[in-house]
Amino acid sequence: MDEVLAVGDAEFQKKCLGKMEEVSKGQGRTVLFVSHNMNMIRNLCTRGLLLREGIVGSDDDDIVRVTSAYLQGEKNSTAQWEADAPRQMDCLTPLSMKIVDEDGAVVSSIRGSRDSLYLVLEFELHEIVSSFTIGCVCFDQEKNELFWSYATDTGEGSWPKLRLGKNSLKAKLPQGLLNKGTYTYHLLASYHFIKWIVEPGKGPSVSVDIDGGYSDSPFWQSTRSGLLAPTLEWEVL
Structure with a gap:
């Protein structure tokens, strides 16, 4: 399945993921899932194969280790x-x-x-x-x-x-x-x-x-849980 999450709407993607799970678990078949979405890779896959320019960079049953190696190699982009x-x-x-x-x-x-x-x-x-x-x-x-x-x-x-x-x-x-x-x-x-x-x-x-400088608050000076870290204004009603 090559980049199935990059096409279609949310309902189509949900059906594709459901079919993948059905085939891999219900029928005992191997599904080769290709994606740049590391969260989906970690959630769906039990083994990872990392290719760089056609060469195997990592092949491991520890999917977190493989995705971490991929992300580390992506840190060469510039501004x-x-x-x-x-x-x-x-x-x-x-x-x-x-x-x-x-x-x-x-x-x-x-x-x-x-x-x-x-x-x-x-x-x-x-x-x-x-x-x-x-x-x-x-x-x-x-x-x-x-x-x-x-x-x-x-x-x-x-x-x-x-x-x-x-x-x-x-x-x-x-x-x-x-x-x-x-x-x-x-x-x-x-x-x-x-x-x-x-x-x-x-x-x-x-x-x-x-890195750092998220807020003027002395209570919030480090990374916050979650994908985003907005500063909302609160007031008494």
């Missing part, structure tokens, strides 16, 4: 990506991605998630297509998919006016929301509900590390 040899994909040619601060300087790590950070995309458009949309998907260091964002998420009147040739887009990343860890933003692009141009998790990516 800036530039295409060495730009490649056209349908109407789009991605040129660069970067994470920057208020001054436009590339940032690879911050203390806490309250600093203002921006994701900047540069690309060429070879045709103006009304269904075209571009954005990003955010993953944490365990490969959990946290959120998607498109340039067309707002009312149509406020969409960026893209043009033929080179375009640059900037999006402010969420403040005071993310926990300690490494967060990776992958490029997304598609003809809306028609065709993928750059699929989730398969395009260029950039990363930022968050």
